[in-house]
Amino acid sequence: MIGTTLKRRFSIERELGRGGMGAVYLAVDRILERPVAIKILRELGGEEVGDRLRLEARILARLQHDSIVRLYDFDEEGGVYFFIMEVVEGPSYYKRWKALPIPDRLGVLAGVADALDYAHHQGIIHRDIKPGNILLTRDDRPKLSDFGLSLLAEHGQETGVTRGTPLYMSPEQAKGKRLDPRSDLYALGVLLYEAATELTPFQGSAMALMAQHVNIAPEPPRARNPVLSPELEGLILRSMAKVPDARPSCGADVGRELRDLLQHDAWRVRGLPGVPVASPPATVPETAAVPSADSPGSMASSAMQDPISSGPPGASSIPSVAVAPPEVAAPARRKAAARADAERMIAEVEHAPILLSPEERFLSGHYLAYLLGGSRRRGIFLRRPLDPLNADRARLILAMTWLMLGEGTEAELSRATRLLDDRPDIRPRLSPTVVIKYLRSRDDPAKRRRFRKLRERLQAASARAQRRMTDERGLLNPGLMPQSLDDLYALAPHRDEVDDGLVSRWNRLAELWRARPDFRRAVLRYATLRAADDPGSVDLWPEVVHPLIERALWQRRLRSRAEGFWDAAGRALLVAPAPGRRLDRAIEAAVPTRDVDELDDSMEQFGNDPEYVEAALDDAPGPAEQSSGNNLTISRESLRAITAEDPSSRGFIGLTSPDPDRFTLGELRALRKEAIAALRDRSGAPGHRVIPVGPYRLVVVASIRGTKAGTVAIQGMPNKQIELFVPSLAGGGSDARPIVAVWHYDDRSMVVAHLDQRGRSRYVLWNAAVNQQSIYAELAELNSDLLKLNLEAPDRPDKALVRGIWPLRSRQ
Structure with a gap:
């Protein structure tokens, strides 16, 4: 491989290492001009495996943490699959750990615990924690590597299959069971045991090791190294508990406890005879800066320093309640306290991470996007009822x-009651983890019975629940409260699978979301009521950002007459543009054309006139509960709130398609040549072609007398045609430039945007109801008349003649 170039982009210079999964090479990315590590994988099991790895790699690519080797991409060439990763210039922990004193080893592993906590809170597990997968920078800071490479051995997390590294394998992994994040914590516990005693807890053949992990309790670490404190021994043994529920709940707890032991020199028993003085503990900052490309610790590109939080979305540390100054009114203090307490509740719910599948990410993201931005603007004042x-x-x-x-407990019930009654808006802070934990909290009959009892108590205690959140059956149910993952399909567009293309778009738009505050605020101001002012909205998960943008664009496409009026008024009268105008400009300025096109395609899954299917999403008893006598049912009437969003209530004449028919200068120039040839032909042959335009037809009027203007006609109206003067069809100009765009209405009316002979935008309205044509020089005047005539305003007609904004339809 040395000296070759992959994808005509990555020049391979030398080998960095070799392992069971393949070889790692140092390469140069010729496009971004940065060094990268290329991991060439051994032969895979076919195209399906490659597709699955590509999907997982797109999810892993969003991991940007100081203690994780950045995975840039996954690709294939000629049947060879490879990962493109950050370069770390330094040895592996496997080669160096014995040369480090115990405190330094523990400091390294505290950093690994933080890295695992970050990844776990994004629904990702490593599956193969071992010394060889921990790289060290030159100053001995850890970088956890090979995230996802164990997928080669764990395709789709199939149960009944045992793979991994036996020395560090969790009992559930040894038994071939499904894994969760606490499996990584067991492997971390084995690393801690080895760091503290210089021996792994079990030895033997692979099968013997697996059996011991499942059945044998490890020898206490202090029996092998009496220097160790009982506190450190207790942490190691808890991490190595056979039952996952007995282990620490998250990596942050392990890292925090390790740093506390190191800070107070409590990792060892002091005063034992013959015990050497330990070296100072390694400093592992909780949030270290990413080294630059010129630093001795790493060869990472400066692109690693993107302004993206290294903490997991929605899993920030529990905030403290700020003390309000005396002049702040009591309601304001109560509001601030309620918000802070709600944020603590979210942090407590998210504290123990869970593994999320691509389907769970997709569906829960759409559900949260609906809760945040699903209420469309209504009425003359565009309120969101x-x-x-x-x-x-x-x-x-x-x-x-x-x-x-x-x-x-009663204290817990009181706290949950305050959440409902004080009404802090928590939607910008919620993550898919909360939604999936909600579903898992009621996924068997016993849990559902407990769920109902707690809900009854909450309803009895909350005034808000009794007044506003109770349905006609007397149950605490504001509607659209799902029972299972399948219920979320009622709010998500149809999709056969979550593929790597969608995940890549998630990630790209999320990077824009964080890096472009103007773009983020424009979307939030249009799609939501107050989320633009919530600092938590910057940390929305990519799975939520993408459907929220989709929903904003979809609402913009189906905007009401009142919104069309405000668009026109804002352009003509107001200094500040309307939120819809801001959204248009932000999308045009920030989002690449490729992503705009893909968003348009994905919005088609909502349907041109979308209706959400009513479904009994709450309290339908399962078969196992039918015999209990607790036959609670929920009336479908309580779910009709969503159907108030039915666009049929707009009461105006809609467009047959949001996209216009567009005609380029080249198309019309070719028609002119055909028309002139027919004009000169005295044989009586038929004239040039006509192009269907909805229920009408478009022709170019032949003229050989002038070159300053061309003439286009739209025919098919009763006793009339629309004539458009356009730039010269005989002169120069780009053939690809659109110069005419036509929108059609359900009643055969039509709006035409075109460039006149001087290159200025002009607009024509054909009102089929009265067989009348109106011409406009200003878009505001057109929008005003459309509002009066009950016609839906086209989306961005002033941009219709810009190349690339809308697709050019094939007229073959």
Whole structure:
């Protein structure tokens, strides 16, 4: 491979290492001009395996943490699959750990624990924690590598298959069971055991090691090294518990406890005879800066320093309640306290991470995007009547999930009641983890019975629940509260699978979301009520950002007459543009054309006139509960709130398609040549072609007398045609430039945008109801008349003649 070039981009210079999964090479990315590590994988099991790895790689590519080797991409050439990764210039922990004193080893592993916590809170597990997968920079800071490479051995997490590294394998992994993040914590516990005693807890053949991990308790670490403190021994043995529930709940807890032991020199027993003085503990900052490309610690590109938080979305540290100054009114203090307490509840729910599948990411992201931005603007003042209901749904999901994870005490019930009654808006802070934990909190009959009892108590205690969140059956149910993952399909567009293309788009738009505050605010101001002012909205998961942008564009496409009026008024009269105008400009300025086209394609899954299917998403008893006598059912009437979003209530004449028919200068120039040839032909042959335009037809009027203007006609109206003067069809100009765009209405009316002979935009309205044509020089005047005539305003007609904004339809 040395001296070759992959994908005509990555020049391979030398080998860095070799292992069971393949070889790693140092290469140069010729496009971005940065060094990268290329891991060439051994032969895979076919195209399906490659597709699955590509999907997982796209998810892993969003991991940007100081203690994780950045995975840039996954690709294939000629049947050879390879990962493109950050370069770390330094040895592996495997080669160096014995030369480090125990405190330094523990400091390295505290950094690994933080890296695992970050990845786990994004629904990703490593599956193969071992010394060889921990790289060290020149100053001995850890970089956890090979995230996802164990997928080669764990395709789709199939059960009944045992793969991994036996020395560090968790009992559930040895038994071929499905893994969760605590499997990584077991492997980390084995690394801690080895760091503290210089021996792994078990030895022997691969099969013997696996059997010992499952059945044999490890010898206490202090029996092998009496220097160790009982506190460190207790942490190691808890991490190596045979039952996952007995292990620490997250990597952050392990890292925090390790740093506390190191800080207070409590990792060892002091005063034992013959015990050497330990070296100072290694400093492992909780949030270290990413080294630059010129630093001795790494050869990472400066692109690694993107302004993206290294903490997991929605899993920030539990905030403290700020003390308000005396002049702040009591309601303001209560509001601030309620918000802070709600954020603590979210942090407590998300504290123990869970593994998320691509389907769970997709569906829960769409659900959260609906709760955040699914209430469309209504009425002359463009209010959002369903927004309070969506906010109530979000609070109820958090309250019930938090209660189900607790003991159900009166103090817990009081705290959940305050969440509902004080009504802090928590939607910008929620993540897919909360939604999936809500679903898992009621995924068997016993859990559902407990869920209902807690909900009854919450309903009795909350005034808000009794007034606003109770359905006609008397149940605490504001509607659209799902029972299972399948219920979320009622709010998500149809999709056969989540592929790597969609995940790549998730990631690209999320990077824009964080890097471009103007773009983020424009979307939030249009799609939501107040989320633009919430600092938590910057950390929305990519799975939520993407459908929220889709929903904003979809609402923009189906905007009401009142919104069309405000668009026109804002352009003509107001200094500040309307939110819809801001959205248009932000999309045009920030989002690459490729992604705009893909968003347009994905929005088609919503349907031109979308209706959400009513479904009994709450409290339908399962077969196992039917015999209990607890036959609670929920009336479908309580779910009709969503159908208030039915666009048929707009009461105006809609466009047959949001996209216009567009005609380029080259197309019209070719028609002119045909028309002139027919004019000169005295044989009586038929004239040039006509192009269907909805129910009408477009022709170019032949003229050989002038070159300053061309003439285009749209025919087919009763006793009339529309004539358009356009730039010269005989002169120069780009053939690809659109110069005419036509939108059609359900009643055969039509809006035409075109460039005149001087290159200025002009607009024509054909009102089929009265067989009348109107011409406009200003878009505001057109929008005003459309509003009066009950006609839907086209989306961005002023941009219709810009190349690339809309697709050019094939007229073959």
